[in-house]
Amino acid sequence: MLPGKRLLLENLSPTSLLESCKSIKQALQIHAQIILTGLHHQIFSLSRLVSFLALSGFRDGLDHSRLLFSQIDHPNLFIWNTMIRGYSRSESPHEAIVLYKSMMAKGIVSPNNFTYPFLLNSCSRLSSGDPGREIHCHIMKNGFESDLFIRNSLIHFYSSFGSLEHARNIFDGSLIRDLVSFNTLINGLARGGRPADALFLFGEMRVWGIEPDEFTYVALLSACSVLNDPKIGKKIHLFVYRKLSFDASKVLLKSALVDMYAKCGLMEMADRVFSTMSGGESTAAWSSMVTGYARCGDILKARQFFDQMHERDLVSWTAMISGYSQMGWYREALELFVEMEGMGIKPDEVTIVAVLSACARLGALDSGRRLHHQYIENGFFDCSAILCTAIVDMYAKCGSIDVALDIFHGIPGKLKTVFLFNSMLSGLAQHGLGKTAMRVLREMESVGLRADEVTFVSALCACSHGGLVEEGNKLFYSMVNDHGIKPQIEHYGCMVDLLGRGGHLKEAYEFIQEMPFEANSVIWRALLGACRIHGNVGMGEVAGKKLLELDPDHGARYVLLSNMLADVNQWEEARRVRKLMEDRGIQKPPGWSFIELNGTLHWFLASDNSHPQAKDIKLMLEDMSKRLKSAGYVPDTAHVLFDIDQEEKEIVVSHHSEKLALAFGLINFSPEATIRIVKNLRICGDCHSAFKLLSEIFRREIVVRDTIRFHHFKKGLCSCMDYW
The missing domain is CATH 1.25.40.10 (Tetratricopeptide repeat domain)
Structure with a gap:
């Protein structure tokens, strides 16, 4: 330890040193000093050390505090509460419930009005509301239901699980209400899909004579975002300007204003507020700007903001990926997701749904299948109703309708929604x-x-x-x-x-x-x-x-x-x-097709020779033409209206984009693999006839998705039965 950094143990008591302690390493040195000085038998010294370690915010600190806690014969209520509080703020909130049950089982100390707010905070972060409801019963049994702090914590807990009626009943039953009571319920209503009620409650708050603070306005702006009502949002902005000092320290409030204006489509106002943050922009504000410009259709501006971000969190990555997907830039959405994975950032459900949607639109089955196996089948996410719908939709739109049906029939009844059935019906329609x-x-x-x-x-x-x-x-x-x-x-x-x-x-x-x-x-x-x-x-x-x-x-x-x-x-x-x-100067939309190989999309334009395998593709096209002619096939050139001779017309139809994609597939896919092609226009009559014969000649299953439907070519037949 450097002399300048050394803790001056000889001049200060170990417990006093904890006040200036900056790291877990220093805390462990103090622990060693406590043992050397014999203070480890004093509950006061141990409680101070447990408190520092448990509330340090480091996982190692919480682990050390748990070990130290287990060595205390008779921990007092302060130590129990400290450990419960530490876990309520950690990545393992369920451990707070375990500790509480252990404390109650021992029966040496009883919980107090500090115990339950920490516990309810833990319960609000769990996947199920059952433990919280059980704690509520304990609160009533132990006579703490009238405590203001506990009632506020109950409002927060029920709001977190969308039980807004329960939250409102507790609020209405409170004889005393403070700023936290109003803020908690206003925020819960805004986030729970009842923004009008949140704004009405703000009116009640003013009647009670309670002055709003920064957190009140943040919740109200969230409500305006949900309502998509910029008029009310501007009124809230005016309240903020009049009531609060609008300096650079109000990052949370300014971020909420940026988000409100962006979600309401007022990007000029969002940009104006954003520019006042002058270097103090939060990641949330940056993400709001990205999302706002993407929603307004200015995807290039959205990407410009994204690229300027110094720090990107999952929200900002998801905002850009979703923006690409919503604007039809599906390829860019997939590429950005792969880049995000390469940075070691784990997706959440919203990200996966956006990327699965991009896979569905592209017909990128390999990429979609990887996401399904890696993130859902392997248990990274529980399969929610939204995820189930996205998976079924992806397989159906990528041509694997049998897989989509199997997954659909295996989904539990409680997860079957109208959206899921609609996705399944849409997929079946596309497949005829x-x-x-x-x-x-x-x-x-x-x-x-x-x-x-x-x-x-x-x-x-x-x-x-x-x-x-x-x-x-x-x-x-x-x-x-x-x-x-x-x-x-x-x-x-x-x-x-x-x-x-x-x-x-x-x-x-x-x-x-x-x-x-x-x-x-x-x-x-x-x-x-x-x-x-x-x-x-x-x-x-x-x-x-x-x-x-x-x-x-x-x-x-x-x-x-x-x-x-x-x-x-x-x-x-x-x-x-x-x-x-x-x-009239009108151009026919250019025809293109693409095919996916090992997660990479290969694009083809009609008569295009730019692909790295262009020479091999040309040779395969010639082989396909020879085999077709041997089978008695005559090219359908009726729709080639260029002023060229018949032979040149045959060359034109033989180089349609879907035929180039098929040639690539025949070269690169294993003999048993299904060749899947996506086309931006309807498949022409000539290609349809040719693909039926080629499926028999090469003994391959070929699936083509055009703008109207899927065509499954197998053994010389098409699933559409020539009815398309």
């Missing part, structure tokens, strides 16, 4: 499994869950993709008659798609005419697609005209109309539509 979807819908009703608007959208889509016209009709009319749900435009769109796909084009058109509101572009797109499938050019042109009027800048609309005309050899009309598209 209409009959299975109807069984899941009946199961939903049998467990007493009430279908909502989203349920019927998914169920009607399942009927549409499964060709269940009669079932879909019954389902639509049962919405009003049996469930009291007024159909929205999404439900009408599903019905037009259902009737159109089933060949009932006249009924579909009449259905549109009888709708209670004007049809949107989605509905006319559904009718046009149906007209193309069934070759009804006359009605298709009517739908196409309406579609171009409503959505004149969307290139895919022109392409669909042009392709329908080309299907029936109306070449001049098809060229006229394409010419109109060119004259």
Whole structure:
């Protein structure tokens, strides 16, 4: 020990030295001195040492205090309370309950009004509220229920578990209420989804003549954030400005203001408050700015704030990952999550749900499966209702519908929610499994869950993709008659798609005419697609005209109309539509596909040669073409309207992005592995026909997810039965 740092044991008593003690190492030296001087038999010296170690905030300190505690023959109530308090602030709050039960079993000392607040603080941090309710019974039995500090702790405990009625009853039953009483309940109501009640209670507080403090305003601003009411938020801001000194020390309050303005979408105000923090910005304030800009759609600004952060906690990482996911930047969300893992930061449930959502949208099965195994199956998280829903949704959207169904059926009844059933129904719809979807819908009703608007959208889509016209009709009319749900435009769109796909084009058109509101572009797109499938050019042109009027800048609309005309050899009309598209300067959306290999996504554009394996892919494409021709396949070039000869047209269709992805998969995947491809547009007729044959030629299962549905190609057939 350096002379300048050495504890001057010869001049001070060991217990006095504890007042200037700075570390566990020094405390252990003092313990040794206590033993040498024979003071270890004095309860006062031991209680001071136990107190320092237990409340030091270090895990080693708490462990040493527990060891020292176990060596005391008859610890007094102060020592018991100190140990309970230490564990109430630790990562092992349940140990406080263990100590309390041990104290009661010994019966040497009895708890007092300091014991129970520490215990209730421990209980509020447990996963179950049962121990806290048991402690409440002990409080009543021992006559401490009227104590103000204990009542405030009870309000906090019940608020922590969302038992706001219990919390309010305790508050209302208090003859004396102080600032802590009001702050605790206001905060509980704000966080418990009752922000209006929190604001009303603030009014009561003013009637009682109790002056709010910084923590009051923080809770009120949280309530304004939940209400998404910037007007009230600005009034609270004005209260703060008038009542409190708004200096640099009010970091918590300023962070709450930044968060409120950011959540209400007022980023200019959030930025203004943030700028006043002048170097004292908290990590929470930085995270609020990241989240706020992401929600407003300015993801680049959000990333700019994220990159400027000196310290990033889990909240800030999750804010940026969620921002990417919500804005459709799924690849960036996954990459950032992997970077976070590399920094040694463990995700929480919110992070995992955001990343699973990104995996689902991307179709990144390998990444999603890793998350499932690493964080849920291995017990890192308990599988909550939200996590279960995210897992089922991920597997369904990544093409593993059988796995999704197995997990869904294995989920305990108490975790089955409307959201879970909706995710399962949506997945089944995408896979065209209409009959299975109807069984899941009946199961939903049998467990007493009430279908909502989203349920019927998914169920009607399942009927549409499964060709269940009669079932879909019954389902639509049962919405009003049996469930009291007024159909929205999404439900009408599903019905037009259902009737159109089933060949009932006249009924579909009449259905549109009888709708209670004007049809949107989605509905006319559904009718046009149906007209193309069934070759009804006359009605298709009517739908196409309406579609171009409503959505004149969307290139895919022109392409669909042009392709329908080309299907029936109306070449001049098809060229006229394409010419109109060119004259208006509208570009066809570029087609891309990607495929995942060992957690890495490989992207392909049509006729793209930039991939590192481009030469091998070209050779595989040539091999695929030769084998297809040997099987009697003739390329469908009807939709290639470029002014080029037939041979060049065949080359164009052979280099579609999904074919490049398939060639990559055939090169790199093991022979028994399923090849899964995600495409941003509908799969074209030529690729659909080719993939059926290739699945038989190469004896491979190929799964393609396009914008409409999944196609499972196996043994020369497709799961859609050419009904897509």
